[in-house]
Amino acid sequence: MSGSWEEFFATHLPPTDFEDNRSLLKEFCDRHHQQGHKIVLVTSGGTTVPLEHNTVRFVDNFSAGRRGAASTEYFLEHGYAVIFMHRQKSLEPFARHFSGPKLLDMLEMHEHGNNTTITVKQDSVFVLAPVLARYQAALAAGAILHLAFTTVSDYFWLLRAACEVLAKFGPRAVLYLAAAVSDFYVPKDRVPTHKIQTESGAPVIQLQLVPKLLAPLVSLWVPNAFVVSFKLETDESILISKAKAALEKYKHKVVVANMLQTRTQRVVVVTRELNQEIVLTREEVHAGMDIEAPIVSEIVRLHGEHETERGAGGGR
Template sequence: MTSSSWEEFFAVHLPPTDFEDNRSLLKEFCERHDQYGNKIVLVTSGGTTVPLEHNTVRFVDNFSAGTRGSASAEYFLEQGYAVIFMHRQKSLEPFTRHFSGQKLLDMLDIQERGPNTTITVKPDSVDVLAPVLLRYKAAHAAGAILYVSFTTVSEYFWLLRAACECLANLGPRAVLYLAAAVSDFYIPKDKVPTHKMQSGSGAPVIQLHLVPKMLAPLVNLWVPEAYVVSFKLETDENLLIPKARAALDKYKHKMVVANLLQTRHHRVILVSPEASQEIVLTREEVHAGVDIESAIVGEIVRLHAHHADAAPAPAPR
């Protein structure tokens, strides 16, 4: 029932196999944008898994399609931020989130002329696709977005710490927008069986352990000057604000975006140490396809500007 410390977690769980590659990518990305004086946001998105076996057939998953994170990344790009999009593999991504694979194939017309076959987007789909495609191409051409992905909670933590190490140099110009649904529970490495659990031996009992709260070292040690936003997803309205306030008291970061599972696409509450502010989409906005993330990001960008301006000028390097 014990929750291990964060140092213990990193000591016991080895880095993922592609960790050094990702660390290089993060380093290059942050240094490049730091040079230009850009603001960088780390957007985490999607759920983490907790493997129940070493050869993973089964795992405990946290629900998250990546809707919030992938939409938010687009709005941060629009606001001129460089974006590290750290997401669960196969979860929704900025730009492509607007179109399922079938929807894209259905947009295409093929003109078969042997070696001169051409494929074009149907005229009535161009209106829908063109604006997204232009923003996608602009972001990629500018090198304004870096994609890194995780699956397990351990991979998530390794990447998170590596990203923080790079972002620390940006001081108050960095935003951490921690929208990923990270498991509160896990099974320590030495308690995970090697092979698939066999149903013949009866139904298993899974003993979960508490995951260390990484927000504590993140705020205090890893990126002490950054503007850190965490998320709180609950299903019980009565717990929502109290739990958001408790998190702010405990971790001393800048904001909790609090939301209920049932209404999260049209209502959130931005809770900061000083105030709390509700954002609600009207029925008309919902019907018109307005993303609530546009408003959330807009408000965070405004508050982040205050934060960055109020910070003492950086020492010359």
């Protein structure tokens, strides 16, 4: 059984840093709205479902946030301002290229008496320099805002707050909902306060369906925005039908459909009119090309058509 989204917000408190994040959202969106920029909200990474209020254990998913982090870089290249709403400690744009020890492997330390200097190895400069240049350009332009969530409740509160300030952009706004949002949660009144103890045996945990926020998002919160959702499946035979069913049910614009096993090499961009397959060749994969580059290019193209249909002023 799934409760309503209104009931979810009524029974789950906002995160402790919610008001600070809402102020950051308002300032960022007001500035880019005044400057006439296009803007995209990219959600990224997975949400957790706590099993205790003082959380020790939680239900999680495998998402590391790769798609959202990479897509953010390409939206910036296309001139969009980006709200990057991501799972805490998931991959982030630019830094994603150097996760783990990769960055440290590029550096060398030099001792000069009591002084120490650190330099980039000569053969690593060509790798680091272009990424650093793009990162610094985005910062200098004030073109990216980072917001972090952990739980599905945190995500819901941040998503609604972002929609509140994005509504003014009308058709200039894109919502690129790449986060892997939990399908199930434990209702707040069934979550114990403290760590579940093992003495009484294995706990019985009853999960409830998470309310689908696409419905109010599309119809109430940002009715003129260009909304893109994602559909991940493990059964190829239902992939496109599930994507089409989502478009029919929620009335948004695009579903990016992908299979778990091939998600980094092949996706299908599904609209009401057509299915556009995007596939990387073996050579492109070996060269390290991101499939997010052609995905974002296609979304930008479709967004341009949406703007033309709706008019840049934002009428429905």
